[in-house]
Amino acid sequence: MNEETKKIINRLKSIEGHVRGIQKMVEEDAYCIDIVNQIQAIQSALQKVNSQVLDRHLHTCVTTAIRGDDATERERVIGEILQVFDTKAKK
Amino acid sequence: MNEETKKIINRLKSIEGHVRGIQKMVEEDAYCIDIVNQIQAIQSALQKVNSQVLDRHLHTCVTTAIRGDDATERERVIGEILQVFDTKAKK
Amino acid sequence: MNEETKKIINRLKSIEGHVRGIQKMVEEDAYCIDIVNQIQAIQSALQKVNSQVLDRHLHTCVTTAIRGDDATERERVIGEILQVFDTKAKK
Amino acid sequence: MNEETKKIINRLKSIEGHVRGIQKMVEEDAYCIDIVNQIQAIQSALQKVNSQVLDRHLHTCVTTAIRGDDATERERVIGEILQVFDTKAKK
Numbered sequence: 001m002n003e004e005t006k007k008i009i010n011r012l013k014s015i016e017g018h019v020r021g022i023q024k025m026v027e028e029d030a031y032c033i034d035i036v037n038q039i040q041a042i043q044s045a046l047q048k049v050n051s052q053v054l055d056r057h058l059h060t061c062v063t064t065a066i067r068g069d070d071a072t073e074r075e076r077v078i079g080e081i082l083q084v085f086d087t088k089a090k091k
Numbered sequence: 092m093n094e095e096t097k098k099i100i101n102r103l104k105s106i107e108g109h110v111r112g113i114q115k116m117v118e119e120d121a122y123c124i125d126i127v128n129q130i131q132a133i134q135s136a137l138q139k140v141n142s143q144v145l146d147r148h149l150h151t152c153v154t155t156a157i158r159g160d161d162a163t164e165r166e167r168v169i170g171e172i173l174q175v176f177d178t179k180a181k182k
Numbered sequence: 183m184n185e186e187t188k189k190i191i192n193r194l195k196s197i198e199g200h201v202r203g204i205q206k207m208v209e210e211d212a213y214c215i216d217i218v219n220q221i222q223a224i225q226s227a228l229q230k231v232n233s234q235v236l237d238r239h240l241h242t243c244v245t246t247a248i249r250g251d252d253a254t255e256r257e258r259v260i261g262e263i264l265q266v267f268d269t270k271a272k273k
Numbered sequence: 274m275n276e277e278t279k280k281i282i283n284r285l286k287s288i289e290g291h292v293r294g295i296q297k298m299v300e301e302d303a304y305c306i307d308i309v310n311q312i313q314a315i316q317s318a319l320q321k322v323n324s325q326v327l328d329r330h331l332h333t334c335v336t337t338a339i340r341g342d343d344a345t346e347r348e349r350v351i352g353e354i355l356q357v358f359d360t361k362a363k364k
Contacts, residue, residue, distance in 0.1 A: 033148065205289070
């Protein structure tokens with residue numbers, strides 16, 4: 001596993017622990033706004049993972065496809081990026 | 092634990108499993124866009140938990156504070172809602 | 183017109199001018215990313231107007247409704263806030 | 274001016290009119306939540322313009338840069354896309 005993959009896994013492990021922490025807060029009847037703040041913090045953390053994965057994607061698959069000769073494949077990768085962008089905007 | 096709290100806990104447990112599933116996808120070198128889509132799905136799921144918690148908060152703490160006689164406390168709960176709204180908008 | 187309303191109107195006038203400016207950028211074939219950045223700046227500015235309007239709403243209509251005796255009306259204003267929160271999260 | 278540019282301009286003109294309409298709503302003291310809903314509608318409309326501009330950008334500048342031999346330029350366009358993605362996520 002390369003360094004970058006390890007970093008992504010570690011971030012996801014930390015997010016998993018954070019989600020478990022929120023379960024405990026809910027069980028212990030923590031103040032609602034504190035729970036909401038923690039969930040928003042997780043959403044930010046997930047956003048960072050997403051950027052990291054997208055970064056890698058642009059440098060590998062997208063670059064290969066766009067430099068390649070298959071016009072359909074080029075369209076496909078561009079379409080995917082636009083879709084990610086639109087979905088992200090809806091979060 | 093009341094029904095609503097159980098529902099929130101169950102959603103969070105399912106989100107936790109979802110995050111673990113993404114770790115596996117990353118380890119197994121899944122296609123980047125599939126990973127991004129799964130992360131966006133988790134962000135939506137967290138958003139639903141947030142709405143649920145906020146719903147409860149408005150019906151309990153906020154209603155009590157606003158119906159109460161303490162103007163400072165009324166300001167405090169309103170300020171908190173605005174802050175959640177602004178942070179959310181930045182996600 | 184009170185001070186706060188004037189402030190909101192002024193912000194909206196400035197946003198209107200900003201949108202006209204982007205039309206010019208598009209007509210003059212400006213660099214795409216510069217256009218995207220300007221549009222994102224407008225979205226931030228609109229977000230600030232939204233917070234301002236919501237702030238006023240919480241201090242007036244919502245406070246009146248929640249302090250009132252009409253349970254249906256209380257439910258209505260709370261439901262509206264939750265809906266704004268959910269829609270905002272999708273932008 | 275090509276068809277696509279005209280479409281973008283028309284969308285922006287319609288958004289400009291929409292912003293003016295909201296000014297009127299504020300002046301006439303419309304219900305806060307109606308104003309908030311209209312602002313959220315404009316943010317969606319701006320999001321569509323953004324997708325359109327980004328679509329064009331990916332098909333022109335980004336494709337040219339990535340197919341080109343200048344590694345620095347390739348890095349630059351990829352970096353810009355990631356930045357747009359991150360900023361958008363914060364709106």
